Amino acid sequence: MAGRSAGAVGTEIWTIPNLLSMLRLVLVPFFLWAVIAGDYVLALVILVVASLTDLLDGFLARRLGQITRLGQLLDPAADRLYIFAALLGLAANSLVPWWIVIVIVSRDVFLLVLGIVLANHGFGPLPVHQLGKVATFALFFGLPVIMLGLAFPAVQPVSEPIGWAITVWGAFLYWWAGVIYAIETSRAIRIPRVSDDSRSDTLEQGG
Structure with a gap:
């Protein structure tokens, strides 16, 4: 599929950048579970994977001309969910x-x-x-x-x-x-x- 002109924002859902953002969201419960369980090595691994997909989906969205309204919502939402999950997990363990x-x-x-x-x-x-x-x-x-x-x-x-x-x-x-x-x-x-x-x-x- 041809990319849109620079700066254009589309309404597509099933783009590669959006799928990567969805993957980040799917990993949030596993990240929260790892933090609450005290498996901080696993939590950090998940966070590294999430961070890499964050960088990749932003790069691909610009490179392929696939910046979408959904992507603009998913990216900050995922960031906040990871922050909240880290806070809740650490607070639950009194850390x-x-x-x-x-x-x-x-x-x-x-x-x-x-x-x-x-x-x-x-x-x-x-x-x-x-x-x-x-x-x-x-x-x-x-x-x-x-x-x-x-x-x-x-x-x-x-x-x-x-x-x-x-x-x-x-x-x-x-x-x-x-x-x-x-x-x-x-x-x-x-x-x-x-x-x-x-x-x-x-x-x-x-x-």
Whole structure:
């Protein structure tokens, strides 16, 4: 199948990049089970496979011209699910405090509320902010570094403080990005009201 023009977003479902994203989603329950079971070596292997498929599906989507709306939804969803699974598994084993789970999950609930507000005003989701990408990357990197010390105790004295530093910083950036999304949402929902009023005045003047 010929690729689309650069920048075009398709509606296909069964593309190679989408299938790779679906594979990442299928692996999430196995990753969660491995973390809860304390098999951190297996958890890290699954995470490496998921990360490689993430890089590959992004490359193929651009290379083959198969960027799709479904793919744009699956990629961030998979990233968040892996973060949540790591947090829940580690918290269930009392290896991370539940407060950090609440902090991170509540931010996504906050964004869900913003999405509902935007939808009620006729807007789609806001574009992903660069800070949000950095925050997600920090969490996606920091939590596995913590697990690295659990899988290989010899490196734990080094990996644990580094992993925690990155994870806490990622949680801070995660909420910082959330505040930016809230500000952008506040600005966006004012636009249609002003535009509608302007259009009404124009119609009345045009008679």
